[in-house]
Amino acid sequence: MKIGMIGAGGIAIKLADTIREMEGFENYAIASRTLEKAEAFKQTHAFMKAYGSYEELCQDPAVDLVYIATPHSEHLKNMELCLKYHKPVLCEKAFTGNAKQAKDILARFEAAHLFVTEAMWTRYLPSRKILNDLLASGVIGKPYLVDANLCYPNKAHVRLNDPSLCGGALLDMGIYPLTFGLMVYEELPSQIYAQCKKSETGVDEATVGILTFREGQQAIAFTSMLGPADRNGHIYGDQGYIEVINCNNPERIDVYNANHELIRSLGVPSQISGYEYEILECARCLKEGLIESPVIPHKTTIDVMSIMDRMRQQMGIIYPFER
Numbered sequence: 001m002k003i004g005m006i007g008a009g010g011i012a013i014k015l016a017d018t019i020r021e022m023e024g025f026e027n028y029a030i031a032s033r034t035l036e037k038a039e040a041f042k043q044t045h046a047f048m049k050a051y052g053s054y055e056e057l058c059q060d061p062a063v064d065l066v067y068i069a070t071p072h073s074e075h076l077k078n079m080e081l082c083l084k085y086h087k088p089v090l091c092e093k094a095f096t097g098n099a100k101q102a103k104d105i106l107a108r109f110e111a112a113h114l115f116v117t118e119a120m121w122t123r124y125l126p127s128r129k130i131l132n133d134l135l136a137s138g139v140i141g142k143p144y145l146v147d148a149n150l151c152y153p154n155k156a157h158v159r160l161n162d163p164s165l166c167g168g169a170l171l172d173m174g175i176y177p178l179t180f181g182l183m184v185y186e187e188l189p190s191q192i193y194a195q196c197k198k199s200e201t202g203v204d205e206a207t208v209g210i211l212t213f214r215e216g217q218q219a220i221a222f223t224s225m226l227g228p229a230d231r232n233g234h235i236y237g238d239q240g241y242i243e244v245i246n247c248n249n250p251e252r253i254d255v256y257n258a259n260h261e262l263i264r265s266l267g268v269p270s271q272i273s274g275y276e277y278e279i280l281e282c283a284r285c286l287k288e289g290l291i292e293s294p295v296i297p298h299k300t301t302i303d304v305m306s307i308m309d310r311m312r313q314q315m316g317i318i319y320p321f322e323r
Helices: 010-019 035-045 054-059 072-084 099-111 127-137 169-185 276-287 298-315
Strands: 002-006 026-031 049-051 065-068 089-092 116-119 143-151 191-198 204-212 218-224 233-237 240-245 252-257 262-267
Touching: 002 010, 002 054, 010 026, 010 035, 010 276, 026 035, 026 054, 035 049, 049 054, 054 072, 065 072, 065 276, 072 089, 072 099, 089 276, 099 116, 099 298, 116 276, 116 298, 127 169, 127 240, 127 252, 143 169, 169 204, 169 218, 169 233, 169 298, 191 298, 204 298
Parallel strands: 002 026, 002 065, 026 049, 065 089, 089 116, 143 218
Antiparallel strands: 143 233, 191 204, 204 218, 233 240, 240 252, 252 262
């Protein structure tokens, strides 16, 4: 499978390095806003083609799948371009700037019977099944509380401080702990509470969200670009609890009983980076003629965007394109 990438930033580098180690997949084409940057990326990461515009890449008939790795604010326009040339898409999270954009573009892909999915990579990881099996076994009883965090010292990052690029901690990092909680309960929250600390530019630089579900279960998610945190996630049940070391890319899963005694410690399968699983899922879906992945259905993408919209509304975070 020949992969074309739109955007030559850090996340594209990670996926390109991953694909180089995958059998049957090829770093085929890279497109950036300037040909010079695309050519440099091509040489460094062993791509076959370099394009100085996104449209040129989409016009290349050899591209089997387009991976979109631009800022959140650009995803809608990038996907519209892929739709124009009937190219299947793997689009980075957050999928769009808001739920309205997500609903619109997903409906158009569905009408065209064209595959598109969100690169929310934690949903594709094998550790997800390990967690689901543990919960289904009843080893910790009925979950009543989830907490998770993802924080990095990213305050100096220009893109994250730019409201016009949908900057801030929530869409970039907060989506991970939010997703962690949603994957445990597998339902939409009935109540949402959110609070943030705003930066000088008006984006959220530290955010806390509390989700309450139908039977009173809760999920607490927090994220910040002010400094590091342990990145761990916890699932508390009435008979014990689970600790996930690094909820963003699980390294180990520990299970404790009600007396705080470690009763199981599970490793996760070896991997290249973890990003390979979203590529493998795209290949499977395309082979089977699917237009969405059952791992992250289109409705799920819209639901998560809607939750973050509600959080932003409470925090008074409005992007320029929404005004």
